[in-house]
Amino acid sequence: MDWLQLLVFPAVRALILIFVLLTGFAYLTWYERKLLARFQVRYGPNRAGKFGLLQPAADAVKAFFKEEIIPNHVDKPVYLLAPALALVPALIIWAVIPIAKGTPAIADVGIGFLWILAVAGIESYGIILAGWSSNNNYSLLGALRSSAQMVSYELPLGLFLVSILILAGSFSLVELVEGFRPWWEWIWLWLAFPFFFICILAETNRSPFDLPETENELVAGFQTEYGGMKFALFFIAEYVNMISTSAIMATLFFGGWKGPFADQYIWLGPIYLLIKVVILLFLFIWVRASIGRPRYDQLMRFCWQFMLPLSLVYVSVSAVLAVFLK
Amino acid sequence: MPLDVAPVIRSYETQRTLNPPGIPALAPPPEGETEDIRRIAGRFGEDIPAAGLHHGNQVVYAQPGQLKALATFLRDDPQLQYETLIDVTSVDRSELPLDGEARFQTIYQFRSYSRNQHLTVVTDCRSGTEGNGTSPHVDSLTSVYRGAEWPEREVFDLMGIRFDGHPDPRRILMPKNWPNHPLQKQAPLGGEEVPFTFTWDDPEFDTLGTQILAAESVAPDLPPGMSRQNMVINMGPHHPSTHGVLRLVVELDGERVVSIDPDLGFLHSGFEKTGENKRYKDFVYYTDRMDYLSSMSNNLGYCLTVEQMLGLEIPERAQVIRVIMAEMQRIASHLFWLATHVLDVSGTGMSLLMYATRERERILDLFEMACGARLTVSYIRIGGVWQDLPDAFVAELKDFLRLMPQKISEYEAMVTEAPLWQERLKGVGHVSAEDALAMGLTGPMLRGSGVDWDLRRDRPYSGYEEYTFEVPTRDSGDCYGRFTLRLEEMRQSVRILEQAVDNLPSGLYRSNNRKVALPPRAELDVSMEALIHHFKLMTEGFHVEPGFFYHGIESSKGELGFFIYSDGSAKPYRLHVHGPSFNNLYAIDHISRGEMLSDVVTNIGSIDIVLGEVDR
Numbered sequence: 025m026d027w028l029q030l031l032v033f034p035a036v037r038a039l040i041l042i043f044v045l046l047t048g049f050a051y052l053t054w055y056e057r058k059l060l061a062r063f064q065v066r067y068g069p070n071r072a073g074k075f076g077l078l079q080p081a082a083d084a085v086k087a088f089f090k091e092e093i094i095p096n097h098v099d100k101p102v103y104l105l106a107p108a109l110a111l112v113p114a115l116i117i118w119a120v121i122p123i124a125k126g127t128p129a130i131a132d133v134g135i136g137f138l139w140i141l142a143v144a145g146i147e148s149y150g151i152i153l154a155g156w157s158s159n160n161n162y163s164l165l166g167a168l169r170s171s172a173q174m175v176s177y178e179l180p181l182g183l184f185l186v187s188i189l190i191l192a193g194s195f196s197l198v199e200l201v202e203g204f205r206p207w208w209e210w211i212w213l214w215l216a217f218p219f220f221f222i223c224i225l226a227e228t229n230r231s232p233f234d235l236p237e238t239e240n241e242l243v244a245g246f247q248t249e250y251g252g253m254k255f256a257l258f259f260i261a262e263y264v265n266m267i268s269t270s271a272i273m274a275t276l277f278f279g280g281w282k283g284p285f286a287d288q289y290i291w292l293g294p295i296y297l298l299i300k301v302v303i304l305l306f307l308f309i310w311v312r313a314s315i316g317r318p319r320y321d322q323l324m325r326f327c328w329q330f331m332l333p334l335s336l337v338y339v340s341v342s343a344v345l346a347v348f349l350k
Numbered sequence: 351m352p353l354d355v356a357p358v359i360r361s362y363e364t365q366r367t368l369n370p371p372g373i374p375a376l377a378p379p380p381e382g383e384t385e386d387i388r389r390i391a392g393r394f395g396e397d398i399p400a401a402g403l404h405h406g407n408q409v410v411y412a413q414p415g416q417l418k419a420l421a422t423f424l425r426d427d428p429q430l431q432y433e434t435l436i437d438v439t440s441v442d443r444s445e446l447p448l449d450g451e452a453r454f455q456t457i458y459q460f461r462s463y464s465r466n467q468h469l470t471v472v473t474d475c476r477s478g479t480e481g482n483g484t485s486p487h488v489d490s491l492t493s494v495y496r497g498a499e500w501p502e503r504e505v506f507d508l509m510g511i512r513f514d515g516h517p518d519p520r521r522i523l524m525p526k527n528w529p530n531h532p533l534q535k536q537a538p539l540g541g542e543e544v545p546f547t548f549t550w551d552d553p554e555f556d557t558l559g560t561q562i563l564a565a566e567s568v569a570p571d572l573p574p575g576m577s578r579q580n581m582v583i584n585m586g587p588h589h590p591s592t593h594g595v596l597r598l599v600v601e602l603d604g605e606r607v608v609s610i611d612p613d614l615g616f617l618h619s620g621f622e623k624t625g626e627n628k629r630y631k632d633f634v635y636y637t638d639r640m641d642y643l644s645s646m647s648n649n650l651g652y653c654l655t656v657e658q659m660l661g662l663e664i665p666e667r668a669q670v671i672r673v674i675m676a677e678m679q680r681i682a683s684h685l686f687w688l689a690t691h692v693l694d695v696s697g698t699g700m701s702l703l704m705y706a707t708r709e710r711e712r713i714l715d716l717f718e719m720a721c722g723a724r725l726t727v728s729y730i731r732i733g734g735v736w737q738d739l740p741d742a743f744v745a746e747l748k749d750f751l752r753l754m755p756q757k758i759s760e761y762e763a764m765v766t767e768a769p770l771w772q773e774r775l776k777g778v779g780h781v782s783a784e785d786a787l788a789m790g791l792t793g794p795m796l797r798g799s800g801v802d803w804d805l806r807r808d809r810p811y812s813g814y815e816e817y818t819f820e821v822p823t824r825d826s827g828d829c830y831g832r833f834t835l836r837l838e839e840m841r842q843s844v845r846i847l848e849q850a851v852d853n854l855p856s857g858l859y860r861s862n863n864r865k866v867a868l869p870p871r872a873e874l875d876v877s878m879e880a881l882i883h884h885f886k887l888m889t890e891g892f893h894v895e896p897g898f899f900y901h902g903i904e905s906s907k908g909e910l911g912f913f914i915y916s917d918g919s920a921k922p923y924r925l926h927v928h929g930p931s932f933n934n935l936y937a938i939d940h941i942s943r944g945e946m947l948s949d950v951v952t953n954i955g956s957i958d959i960v961l962g963e964v965d966r
Contacts, residue, residue, distance in 0.1 A: 320946065
């Protein structure tokens with residue numbers, strides 16, 4: 025029975041997870057378009073199906089039937105690898121997130137925090153390789169920005185994660201959610217949430233930190249030379265990343281699957297998690313509709329001169345709190 | 351490949367040979383004198399062949415050898431202080447009775463902001479000598495007024511006049527392999543005229559399809575002064591934030607801009623050449639297509655120029671309607687600028703784009719109410735406006751005016767006070783007042799640098815002197831200053847509109863001078879004379895006294911000037927448009943050097959260009 029436990033169940037779970045995430049991505053695009061339209065006094069998609077609910081399907085069909093174009097001047101193997109490399113980390117980061125009582129999405133590996141940091145670290149490769157292999161000045165500039173930005177914002181992001189780790193005292197996300205937290209720890213965590221959210225925006229290349237693709241100066245940044253399904257993969261990666269990071273934030277700051285009666289009825293866990301994720305996604309879209317984009321150097325200055333010192337202070341204070349109050 | 355197009359003879363159009371014998375005629379010499387002219391004549395004496403007033407403008411004829419000295423004197427003399435060169439244009443007089451005079455003349459418009467004076471300088475071009483080729487040439491004024499660089503390039507490109515000492519003598523609008531200089535009179539009009547005939551045998555079909563220049567593949571070359579050591583990127587003509595088909599060759603060191611070379615002309619449609627082949631009243635429709643975001647202002651600028659050459663009185667009501675339309679157009683144009691500027695800078699300003707276009711929509715609806723068109727309106731015509739305002743217009747406009755100030759406050763709350771927005775704009779794209787004057791910038795680009803000048807207040811037209819409004823200025827000279835300035839201008843426009851709509855007089859909406867303006871439709875049914883006037887105006891058009899005239903108005907983007915040289919016939923002999931976007935865009939290289947690539951986009955938005963007007 026061992027092989028069943030070790031291989032088949034996780035594989036089935038992974039397939040279900042990928043299916044759920046891709047569906048989630050499709051309807052996230054619908055959700056975003058509808059919400060943005062409402063922010064912008066428009067209607068948004070309302071032609072395909074009721075409330076435009078079939079719009080994602082129409083988009084998918086369009087992406088699939090687009091002609092596959094590979095420009096002559098690109099570095100072909102890397103050019104083809106890059107979209108896959110962008111999408112995979114966005115999916116596998118889910119493995120350690122608990123979705124119900126005692127149930128991680130795939131496996132409780134005991135080093136959940138490290139997993140998140142490690143996968144977040146390789147996320148930027150897809151973008152960098154895409155920009156480099158495209159052999160296009162705009163793509164290259166986008167990739168350079170992306171690498172600098174993601175590497176920089178990983179530092180405060182990592183430090184905030186470390187603070188939470190210090191307070192939780194365990195590497196496992198499953199234990200983090202199920203373990204008891206005193207009230208002061210919740211407040212202390214929530215103080216950090218806005219800053220963590222800013223780091224996440226930069227990490228996922230979401231507006232206002234979407235400098236790698238800034239359509240206004242870099243046309244489409246690292247994706248300029250991509251079209252059809254290859255472009256769609258980048259697109260999926262960005263949106264799945266949004267879902268994943270929202271789930272991580274919900275887990276770290278808002279108790280993940282926890283909610284009234286979630287302990288007794290285990291099936292309530294995923295529903296609570298979903299609600300929290302949807303609310304956090306609303307934040308992403310709200311920010312996109314209302315906040316302008318900083319310039320690249322301002323973004324970097326903000327990271328190194330404000331976010332990094334702040335996160336260092338936060339780590340130190342968290343350590344002191346953990347020693348004296350726990 | 352030379353373009354070889356025979357002119358199309360159309361029996362239903364007025365032929366040159368049908369004109370009275372005195373036509374065509376040269377512009378008459380100027381008469382009278384002013385203080386400035388006495389001062390100039392006192393300094394240059396015999397080198398000034400003629401000077402005086404012409405159509406109310408001060409005109410000085412200068413010898414080609416003295417042009418540079420005259421320009422320097424105009425700029426540096428403490429009693430003259432002509433700080434800026436507004437416009438350079440030229441005229442090819444080969445179809446006029448020359449009597450051995452020089453064929454080409456260049457015409458310069460100088461402006462003194464501090465003394466509120468305008469001066470036109472006319473110079474004969476030296477004919478070409480063997481060593482220098484055969485093209486005419488004249489001294490370049492770029493060393494005196496920096497802003498002469500682009501207008502002189504334009505004159506060279508379109509008229510073939512070389513400027514000695516010009517730092518960058520390339521073509522600017524036409525492709526570099528273009529076979530002729532299109533504004534020279536022997537260059538064919540070109541283009542595909544629609545054959546107005548019922549038979550396939552008509553000779554008009556012979557030229558169809560032969561007037562297209564074969565597309566030659568031109569090897570890309572590096573603009574002068576750029577180095578391949580740096581990254582050279584090509585922004586445009588297909589780029590999300592170049593506002594149309596502007597192409598910028600940007601030399602980058604990392605993300606810092608080393609230099610920019612704008613490449614214009616992708617939208618060049620030869621409006622000036624077309625205008626020389628249209629009767630005066632028929633060119634109004636073309637002006638719509640230049641700055642298509644403020645077609646009312648274009649109509650107004652052109653009509654005022656022609657009317658002043660005719661000495662035509664405009665009825666009171668028409669004047670006020672014109673002011674209403676021009677100010678509504680200013681608000682509409684600024685709204686669209688705001689929307690696209692925010693979109694360019696922040697990328698996420700799509701929300702504001704939607705809000706601003708929602709308000710602009712109200713204005714376009716009002717235009718539609720008045721004339722049936724929304725974008726290319728052609729509402730303001732020579733002699734007045736096309737038709738009277740409908741009854742419901744005033745109430746609708748008042749409703750809009752009640753709404754607008756609070757909407758402007760909403761925009762301010764959304765962006766002006768946002769820290770990220772200020773970060774992006776403050777200190778970016780800085781132009782000092784001296785540079786703005788030297789480069790000949792106009793409009794918000796000038797006022798944003800602290801020069802207190804507005805043609806509506808300082809050289810009023812259309813009765814602007816009767817309205818109370820403020821001319822906002824900003825001393826900062828950066829994008830943020832220009833941003834807040836334009837928002838304030840919208841408020842002032844609302845103020846003017848409120849006064850205008852409250853004091854809208856009754857009366858004629860179009861001049862009742864039947865020799866120039868069409869009689870109302872109803873009159874045609876009862877009056878033979880009206881029918882004759884209608885027929886004459888529709889077939890022959892009206893004649894304008896020989897002479898030339900430059901008139902500028904304050905459009906939303908800056909000084910929109912029209913220069914017309916009339917030979918006495920019913921068509922302008924030379925028609926030149928001074929587009930504010932063209933001159934303001936010249937500043938892009940100056941203000942973007944040393945800044946980030948993102949700031950280039952900010953600067954383009956801040957200059958507020960419309961390519962239809964830049965390329966004309």
